[in-house]
Amino acid sequence: MISEVAGQYNAKEVEGKVRKFWDDNGIYIKTRTMRSGGRKFFFVDGPPYTTGRIHLGTAWNKIIKDSILRFKSMNDFVIKDRAGWDMHGLPIEVKVEEHLGFKSKKDIETYGVDRFIDKCKEFALSQKDQMTEQFRTLGAWLNWEDPYMTLKDEYLEAAWWTLKRANERNLLERGFRVVNWCPRCETAIADAEVEYWEETDPSIYVKFPVVGQENTFMMIWTTTPWTIPANVGVAVHPQFEYSRVRAWKDDPEKAEILIIATPLVESVLREGRYRDYEILDRFGGTELEGLRYEHPLVDLIPAQRDIAHKIYLADFVTAENTGSVHIAPGHGLEDFELGVAEDMPIFCPVGEDGRYTAEAGEKYVGKYVRSANEEVNSDLAERGLLLAEGDLVHRYGHCWRCKTPIIYIATPQWFLKISDLRNDMLEEIARVKWYPDWAGSARFRDWISGARDWCISRQRYWGIPLPIWICGKCGEMEVIGSMEELNARSGTVVEELHRPAVDLVTLKCPCGGEMRRVPDVFDVWFDSAVASWATLNYPRDQEQIKEWWPADFITEGHDQTRGWFYSQLGASMVSFGVAPYKSVLMHGFTLDDKGKKMSKSIGNVVSPEEVVSKFGADTLRFYVLSSNAPWEDIHFSWEEMANTNRMLNILWNAYRFPLPYMILDRFDPTRTTMEKCLENLRPEDRWILSRANTLAAEIQAGMDSYQLHRATRALADFVLEDLSRWYIQLVRPRTWIETDDPDKLAAYATIYEVMVTLAKLLAPFAPFTAETIYQNLVRSTDSNAPESVHLCDWHRPRDDFIDEALEKEMDLVRVVVEAVSNARQKGGRKLRWPVSDVVISPSKEIPDLEDLLGVLKSQTNCKRVTVMNVGEKPPMEIAINPVPKKIGPVFKGEAQKVIEVLKEADSAMVRAGISAGDCVVGGYAISPDMVEFLEKIPENLVAAEFPSGWVYVDVTLTEELKAEGYAREIIRRVQDMRKELDLRVEEKIEASIRVEDEKVLKLVATMKEHIASEVRAKHLDMGPTLDIISWLENLEGSLVKDWSVEDVSMTIGISRGQ
């Protein structure tokens, strides 16, 4: 049996019950197993990093995924949906270090790498568990029982296998490169891990003495004085013009000769506070090539003595500062590239801890570079080589985890030669379907076009160890692809593949030497890069990949363009030579209501838990899905969240409204089926059925193009506009019919059909609410029905129910009803009071309203509706408007009188006279130009416009209409009192009504039976005195109230029938 539902929508209660129902009955597993014969849909979850707390963006991400997967499942797809967790890397190391109070890598070594790794693992696993709970609260259905985890041995093997493939394909390379380096974490960090913000740094102009030209200097500028000790060259632009300038301060005799880009001469000299100057000569940058200079601190840094310092040409030089760039190939990316191309020595006298090494000379050794800036500056100044010194605020990179300013140093690292694959990648992504299109065709394309080799090594602990072993004797290298291979090759058995266990494994080199693993671990981005095959347990499991790979669909935020979309593509190109996904939906970010990014420091962060506790998961889900196109950023708004909640509440009210009547009438949907009621459907029933099926088609279309906002907005519109605002209003009187009327049953069957359909359409988006409705309406009446709405098939639009013409007609009815309501308001006639006539006067062709005249009449509360032909109007009154300008000159002094007379005259007669050419009014001969005739709407009519015409409402009250009006006023008040007494819908009452006004009493008396039946009164008495009520006063369960109805006072008394 269907149960009655009391009270407003209570998300907490609904969701709690549903979650328990799902858990107790294993509904999720059933959805995934029941479709085993269906088409395959391989979804790869972009693994969130195990931070312990989800935020609104990750919530949105999983909600999108869940809605799509639920939809796909209902459409008979068998789905692969392992949830994923990204669990390695520096963020967790840093957290554990903080927890243990560590300051540097040495602390870790002292503590013990094995213990440290255990802590990291423990930490990651507990964070994962916490987050799983949070995602589950949202109703996100992924395979949480068996997620892929980047810290599992089988996962590590997927990464190992991939690297082995890279090596086989000659795409793995060891190289000395300049990398972003965190001197605290003592590791290379990826470009993506560099966070930029403003930092104040020194800004210095330095004079490099030119060899063999006395008192002549190359001018350079830098914000990193600490890199000067590593300087080996200067770059100038081949197309710029440079000047040799003779400049002096006080004494022209003590002038110096400086080489500066011509347009920058004045600004540089201003920096150096020179008083005057003369230009000696000008020349192109190419003429400077090869010019030699002396390192400014050569006396302090012995290693610099053996380096030949020269001028080089480079296109990256900009016309800023001095127009010449100081080149330290050990400390800059461009510097390094130029250095390699020009065969400069790659001099990097800075260690991994960010301190100068012995190569920097006795004075600097052991000093932390960023703190050495001042010392370098003063050393330059002492030698008279510091032209100017100041401060500059600019954006500088920092380690994303520990916030330490990064430095660039040249170190040996391992690289994947992605740049070799650039063109193949471009070809592959063109084959991928992108939503929106520009995510692939513009954004991702641009990114790949600039693809550089990928530095995959990190000098850390908590990560996938690089499976590279190198012979200490001959330098031979070997890449191991799996645990099994390692055991076989080494003759030992490793317990797990993490450090430090794997570090202890040595291999025998064919040369007889011992091979040891390189100490590095993988860049954590490499972990998730192999997710699409690691989630299938490849290479351990050789079967699944054949069945499923590549992924049918992935979706992540737009930051993943250069992140996971890219890393996966790169790894897949290396391994398989094709893209690992067929379609990608790029979604946006969740920003605050002003469009600013949510951040702890601004204090504008909204957490998913907060939203769920206020409004529930379904509201959050529906909100994030409907508020924007998925690829746009959400400007989070509490107001809109409340609005979405309101929509669900209205849906809830619409759902529960008919239940008491259905229960009362023992409505059984398995017996009174839709098909049996077809003949008794009213046009409005056919209309709502048509709308529901049109809606199903709209949602389908939205989902097919991943326009989740279109799907959900169509749903909300249907609920608010069609169902609540319209159909429920139309159907109400029918639920009040007492007998077993086929018309009532047709209404029940229709509501039932619509609500069940709606539950299915809602299931992917608001799964809890949909389930609740479904359980009550379907499962409680039909034990053969699928156990859960999520086990149902998607509702295919029924063509036999869709009637476009009828939908158009109803659209018209609704705008006409609106217009009538507008007219009533103008005419001061409220809806309870019937009107005799509504006239529709279209200004263009409109649909035939024949079918829906009944609806129109009931909703406008009128007795008769007349539809006129296009352009036709009800007869208008004609008003005369005298034209003084014409009357004056003819009648002079009598003009005023003529005007008066005309105003009083019968307009029809005047008009007849004018058209007959002989018009005399009050003795005055009136010519046609003296009067204008204006159309005037008759007093009894009120007009209002609708988009294709006008409606005219006759608001004249007759005795019959008044009687009906008063009757409705009384009925409404009695109903109000029934409610106050908390009577059940079907309970009978005794009622007495005292109406003092004799005239009104007479009118109302004519409606006595009607009133009695509407309020379910066994007896109804009416009269002018209080006697009629008094017997009720002391009766138990009675209520007596005074009312004023349109200024007529009444007393109404009711009591429970005996």
Next chain:
RNA sequence: GGGCCCGUAGCUUAGCAUGGUUGGAGCGCACGGCUGAUAACCGUGAGGUCACGCGUUCGAAUCGCGUCGGGCCCA
């Protein structure tokens, strides 16, 4: 500094690829109405430099260029 995206009422937004009669909604506000969905529901009204500027065009929210603001990414 570069690439991509976004900027429409107080708030959230439709319309923009195929330019064309007064730019639609919802929330909020004011007024009114309905009511056995009742702490719900409906109507009317006020509220818009379509971020700004220039251009293309008979005509621009819509197309182009530039500026400003926001987001992601890069330097």
